Amino acid sequence: MTRFLSFLSALIVMAGLAHADPAFWRHEWPDTNFNKTSVKNWAEIMSGGPPRDGIPALDDPTFRKVGSERRISGTEPVITVEMGGATPRAYPLRYLTWHEIVNDSVGGIPIAVTFCPLCNSGITFDRRIRRGTLRFGVTGKLRNSDMVMFDRETESWWQQAIGEAIVGDLTGTQLRALPSWMESFAQFKARNPSGLVMEQPDYDRSYGRNPYAGYDSSSRPFLYSGENPPHGISPLERVVRVGNRAWPLTRIRETGGVHEAGVSISWEKGQASALDHATIAKGRDVGTVRVRDGQGRNVAHDVMFAFAFHAFWPKGRWMVR
Template identity: 70%
Template sequence: MSRLLIFLTALIVSAGTSHASPDFWKHEWPDTNFDKSAIASWTEIMDGGPPKDGIPAIHDPEFHNVADETRIKPTEPVITLEIAGSSPRAYPVRYLMWHEIVNDTVGGVPVAVTFCPLCNSGITFDRRIDKGTLSFGVSGKLRNSDMIMYDRETQSWWQQAIGTALVGDLMGTKLKALPSWMESWAQYKARNPDGLVMSEPGSGRQYGRNPYLGYDSLKRPFLYNGENPPHGIPPLVRVVRVKDRAWTLARIRDEGTINEANVTLSWEAGQSSALDAGVIAHGKDVGTVRVRDADGRDLPHDVMFAFAYHAFWPDGQWMLAR
């Protein structure tokens, strides 16, 4: 039996439960307003295994200079965030794999850097809304296999893939996505020799290891009961989503550069998949995608699995090869 199968079997024992009403969760979430909900059926929500904060989000992380980093291997993925008024920052996926959310402030902007391993979805949000600044944690719940976050101020539930509050007093509120991208540590380091990198959290997890060994080679995602993508696209291939459009990573890789819909997408080799080998640095090369507008400015986007794109953008436009 593969390590992935053992891991998923263990999770299935403790996870996957869905309920027709939120009554079961009210003891854990006494301050969440379940009377306000955008969820069509509560059976869409599944327990992911860990309880509320069982995956501990990071708040106010520490950073050090690129030149002082010794743990991260050259091909390991990091999420890069560059905001005017602050040095570039790299958030290593080796840490996000185990924490999923980092609450930080960069150049005066409160941000949440998020990564959902089951969807390969890495998005950075501005934590400010009209009613103030939020701080996010991991709920332990999933919808379409995607992480449901919660804010500590109102205990509302948020869908990570779309940055929108699903349940609670802030239902319908949408977070602003910021331009960030996933690239290899070597690529970040070469471009930002004077940049910063997040320091290792002191929580003793197996940083650098992938607990989802072989996940992105499966035929079916974990804890997902929705439709497969159209056009014969396998559920666990990567696509690059820009707003409601998606390009397959394979097409961008094969063509090198694509200019469509006022967007330029480019691909460069050298980044390991975080969800392939047991050691992240040993993962297959999925490369790095950059997404820019006609003026060369970086655009908010997501490199996610095809099933997740189809689940949250069922009417989205697939940008297939012509």
């Protein structure tokens, strides 16, 4: 797996460098304003393989009661959204792995539930900005191995890990991250017996399979040429990011949780990695993280790979002890 990814990365990097120029991209993106950008080096953005919308984002999905769901194993990870007094919803990674973005509305708030498999980054955003409500798709481009999204209203490009527009008319605009978290389907169901789980999309995909088998055990991230994290932390070690701070998951797991920097971070076993075994339900147990503030309220956070935190928060604070 590692050798194959390295070979594939080399091929895509060579092709990407040859086309790291807006002049080449304009035929596919005629409505994107490439004259406005925060990207200093276009070579940072490269093709991940699929073209625009080659990874199809989902719009306005349907749901079913958790008690009627029989296809999803209890250990499989879901992204949980509980907000606005609305019925809690679970977005299974067995679907997000293949679609990466779900445009939905919960409790009257338009949201985008996003998952970048290459960074293990799962973040839920409020789709509203001053200019209106956006609907997101997948460009097929990567930057520091992280998904580059686009909005269909202005065709600006957005960096998923930081929720910020990096190319186009909306460059510099920041999306508001909403509290959500990854947990096992069994954990979601036990806490929300009347909750809703996203219905299987009507696409020809191998849902429940992991196309990135063995990825989170690789020595090097896919299409990443930046620095390794400090403190001897493995690039593909999971970290809990809250703002510009990152706690290594190994520390959280070993200590049973921490209370620092105004937040409480807990861990419990029971959630399978979506990026380990070829069958997601058989992935090794990476556990479930919850982050709360001093009043016990859920806090927006991300459980991402260490290399991605270092790439997008190079001056971030590492909470190693």
